[in-house]
Amino acid sequence: MALLQIAxxxxxxxxxxxxxxxxxxxxxxxxxxxxLRSGITAPLADADGEVILPSAVRYHADRVExxxxxxxxxxxxxLNTILSVKRLMGRGVGDVMQLGGQLPYRFSEGESQMPFxxxxxxxxxxxxxxxxxxxxxxxxxxAALGGELVGAVITVPAxxxxxxxxxxxxxxxxxxxxxxxxxxxxxxxxxxxxxxRQAEGVVAIYxxxxxxxxxxxxxxxxxxxxxxxxxxxxxxxxxxxxxAIASWILTQACASSDLAPGAQREVLKLxxxxxxxxxxxxxxxxxxxxxxxxxxxxxxHELIDPLIARSLKSCRRALRDxxxxxxxxxxxxxxxxxxxxxxVRERVGEMFxxxxxxxxxxxxxVAIGAAIQAETLAGNNRDGxxxxxxxxxxxxxxLETMGGLMEKIIPRNTTIPVARAQEFTxxxxxxxxxxxxxxxxxxxxxADCRSLARFELRGIPPMVAGAxxxxxxxxVDADGLLSVSARELASGVESSIQVKPSYGLTDGxxxxxxxxxxxxxxxxxxxxxLREQLVDAQRLLEAVETALAADGERLLSQEERGAIxxxxxxxxxxxxxxxxxxxxxQIKRLSQxxxxxxxxxxxxxxxxxxxxxxxxxxxx
Amino acid sequence: xxxxxxxxxxxxxxxFDLDLDMxxxxxxxxxxxxxxxxxxxxxxxxxxxxxxxxxxxxxxxxTLKSPSRRARYLLALQGQDMPLEATVQDPEFLLQxxxxxxxxxxxxxxxxxxGVMTFKARLKAALQDINEAFSRTxxxxxxxxxxxxxxxxxxxxxxxxxxxxxxxxxxxx
Numbered sequence: 001m002a003l004l005q006i007a008x009x010x011x012x013x014x015x016x017x018x019x020x021x022x023x024x025x026x027x028x029x030x031x032x033x034x035x036l037r038s039g040i041t042a043p044l045a046d047a048d049g050e051v052i053l054p055s056a057v058r059y060h061a062d063r064v065e066x067x068x069x070x071x072x073x074x075x076x077x078x079l080n081t082i083l084s085v086k087r088l089m090g091r092g093v094g095d096v097m098q099l100g101g102q103l104p105y106r107f108s109e110g111e112s113q114m115p116f117x118x119x120x121x122x123x124x125x126x127x128x129x130x131x132x133x134x135x136x137x138x139x140x141x142x143a144a145l146g147g148e149l150v151g152a153v154i155t156v157p158a159x160x161x162x163x164x165x166x167x168x169x170x171x172x173x174x175x176x177x178x179x180x181x182x183x184x185x186x187x188x189x190x191x192x193x194x195x196x197r198q199a200e201g202v203v204a205i206y207x208x209x210x211x212x213x214x215x216x217x218x219x220x221x222x223x224x225x226x227x228x229x230x231x232x233x234x235x236x237x238x239x240x241x242x243x244a245i246a247s248w249i250l251t252q253a254c255a256s257s258d259l260a261p262g263a264q265r266e267v268l269k270l271x272x273x274x275x276x277x278x279x280x281x282x283x284x285x286x287x288x289x290x291x292x293x294x295x296x297x298x299x300x301h302e303l304i305d306p307l308i309a310r311s312l313k314s315c316r317r318a319l320r321d322x323x324x325x326x327x328x329x330x331x332x333x334x335x336x337x338x339x340x341x342x343x344v345r346e347r348v349g350e351m352f353x354x355x356x357x358x359x360x361x362x363x364x365x366v367a368i369g370a371a372i373q374a375e376t377l378a379g380n381n382r383d384g385x386x387x388x389x390x391x392x393x394x395x396x397x398x399l400e401t402m403g404g405l406m407e408k409i410i411p412r413n414t415t416i417p418v419a420r421a422q423e424f425t426x427x428x429x430x431x432x433x434x435x436x437x438x439x440x441x442x443x444x445x446x447a448d449c450r451s452l453a454r455f456e457l458r459g460i461p462p463m464v465a466g467a468x469x470x471x472x473x474x475x476v477d478a479d480g481l482l483s484v485s486a487r488e489l490a491s492g493v494e495s496s497i498q499v500k501p502s503y504g505l506t507d508g509x510x511x512x513x514x515x516x517x518x519x520x521x522x523x524x525x526x527x528x529x530l531r532e533q534l535v536d537a538q539r540l541l542e543a544v545e546t547a548l549a550a551d552g553e554r555l556l557s558q559e560e561r562g563a564i565x566x567x568x569x570x571x572x573x574x575x576x577x578x579x580x581x582x583x584x585x586q587i588k589r590l591s592q593x594x595x596x597x598x599x600x601x602x603x604x605x606x607x608x609x610x611x612x613x614x615x616x617x618x619x620x
Numbered sequence: 621x622x623x624x625x626x627x628x629x630x631x632x633x634x635x636f637d638l639d640l641d642m643x644x645x646x647x648x649x650x651x652x653x654x655x656x657x658x659x660x661x662x663x664x665x666x667x668x669x670x671x672x673x674x675x676x677x678x679x680x681x682x683t684l685k686s687p688s689r690r691a692r693y694l695l696a697l698q699g700q701d702m703p704l705e706a707t708v709q710d711p712e713f714l715l716q717x718x719x720x721x722x723x724x725x726x727x728x729x730x731x732x733x734x735g736v737m738t739f740k741a742r743l744k745a746a747l748q749d750i751n752e753a754f755s756r757t758x759x760x761x762x763x764x765x766x767x768x769x770x771x772x773x774x775x776x777x778x779x780x781x782x783x784x785x786x787x788x789x790x791x792x793x
Contacts, residue, residue: 224648313792320785377660388652419675477671478656
């Protein structure tokens with residue numbers, strides 16, 4: 001590729017020596033990947049120019065399909081097409097049964113308590129299914145940016161517990177994606193919003209997505225984003241609006257709500273369309289089986305008001321937690337596709353006594369904020385005042401104590417990173433071991449909290465009851481992930497774990513999935529080689545074109561020009577061939593045929609530079 | 621002591637009356653320097669140290685921000701931790717405590733939202749008085765007993781405010 005060597009001064013042939021990092025919004029309904037390119041942080045589009053990737057995964061016998069095509073197959077192939085998998089992340093079989101009738105899948109249990117979904121490719125865990133979405137986004141980003149990523153910032157709902165966060169991190173690992181940071185979605189939105197407006201003061205981020213709701217109250221001060229309180233509901237979102245409409249339709253149509261999976265998907269789709277149309281229209285006509293009817297806005301509002309009220313209750317709680325008065329909130333920012341519903345905007349506006357801000361695209365703002373943070377973490381903007389995010393844990397962390405009670409060690413809304421220790425003692429004479437049961441939640445009874453992990457401290461020297469001193473230390477890192485260690489102070493016996501959530505994957509399961517992903521990595525490698533060839537080909541084509549335009553007439557005969565054009569066209573024709581090897585061969589051919597041209601250009605440049613200069617000038 | 625004094629960390633003199641705005645602005649400055657985000661491409665050791673230092677900083681900030689925790693910390697700085705169990709009797713305040721609890725129960729029974737607001741305002745005023753009294757006494761070792769009594773009163777009020785918060789949440793249903 002000789003032509004590339006004569007780039008103009010100041011124009012290096014490879015302008016991007018930045019470390020490539022992206023922000024990923026891994027949503028319930030839709031996912032996006034964003035990155036900084038040419039000074040602008042924006043979502044990256046796929047080959048068809050679409051930035052939104054529906055979070056849908058369809059398993060075929062021999063391949064996996066992700067995105068729009070998969071989503072369209074939801075009704076026709078309901079068992080192998082998984083939608084809204086985020087709702088299952090970090091959840092146990094029991095939790096899933098609670099969601100119960102809403103989900104048209106066949107579940108099975110693995111070694112862990114995690115629910116697996118039976119597909120044509122076998123049992124798949126929610127983590128693996130999410131990994132497929134992440135893999136698709138990673139490939140899109142690498143194709144768009146033309147290189148391998150150093151890592152990604154992946155957003156999670158602020159109200160995700162430790163198990164849900166851990167599951168997200170596991171999914172990234174399976175997708176061969178380095179996680180720079182798990183970032184809370186509303187915090188990401190605040191970054192995008194705050195940097196855009198140069199905003200200062202207290203801001204509320206109301207984030208209603210497809211399946212989760214978050215509210216965060218932040219204070220913005222000179223590039224520092226300090227989360228004061230966060231709250232929400234990981235099982236509340238626009239999907240619930242759809243379910244409310246769907247069951248209304250079924251009631252009106254006097255149909256049974258016990259539907260086959262395909263029919264269930266169909267009525268949900270009908271409901272979702274109706275919801276979207278009601279944004280602009282006062283009423284919509286609906287047809288289901290042989291029933292026909294009209295859904296008015298008034299009825300729609302009656303259906304969803306209880307759901308919106310739940311979100312507003314979380315808002316009031318977060319405000320109380322943040323010790324901020326309602327009138328001190330400077331701005332309310334709407335995030336998430338479900339905030340497009342006018343009724344949501346109306347009710348939120350009423351509560352905060354101000355018009356909520358809706359001008360930043362609610363679908364894109366989270367991914368953009370994550371990409372901004374990814375740039376910082378990849379070390380690309382180390383000059384001057386960079387932004388700093390001070391986030392909090394959403395739910396209290398604690399231990400089980402006597403009588404099945406939860407003793408809080410770190411209360412919710414504590415700024416992370418945080419480390420805190422508490423001392424416990426033995427309750428029996430000669431007790432030599434102690435069970436440490438780690439919990440997360442706000443309730444007093446352990447049965448109402450989420451069990452994160454259990455481990456045992458053994459080898460406590462025999463002492464009378466109450467004499468041993470066991471110090472348990474909780475540490476939460478900047479991703480919001482917990483590790484716990486326990487130490488008997490007299491003997492120094494120590495035990496610690498990186499908390500492995502009870503609803504996480506077992507080591508065996510992770511090993512199997514990693515093996516699978518290594519096999520996939522082979523395919524990934526081929527795909528990457530192809531992308532690199534495509535980037536090279538495009539660069540070469542551009543360079544030759546520029547050179548031809550500048551010096552083609554002057555330095556080449558007509559035949560020579562014709563021969564070069566022919567090889568260029570041949571390369572262009574191969575761009576869609578998906579065959580890296582053939583493209584590579586054609587690149588070689590084109591660069592060989594342009595070698596002589598390159599030499600002549602170089603020669604003429606040197607001559608031009610030397611023209612009219614004295615020999616002794618040159619010798620200097 | 622391996623861990624530097626919380627006050628020294630913020631370049632402040634040990635005192636009960638603090639300029640909280642200044643405290644939080646110093647906190648933000650320091651957080652910028654030690655936060656793990658600064659060391660995202662650093663070595664594992666650097667990253668671990670950043671997590672530890674940030675955790676320390678956050679703990680110091682939380683301690684100084686809360687009047688009751690700050691008061692308790694000041695007494696500990698004088699060389700002796702306050703005992704966990706009360707050794708100081710406070711019969712006068714005990715009566716007050718019982719009265720407040722009864723009122724809170726009544727508010728709950730009557731689901732009196734407006735009443736909760738005025739109750740909160742009264743607790744705030746009471747806390748203000750206790751804080752002022754502590755500010756006058758804590759430095760004098762001769763009044764240690766009185767200072768400990770005041771810290772316990774603060775802690776009780778913290779707990780009571782927590783219960784008021786829970787009640788507010790229940791009434792919000």
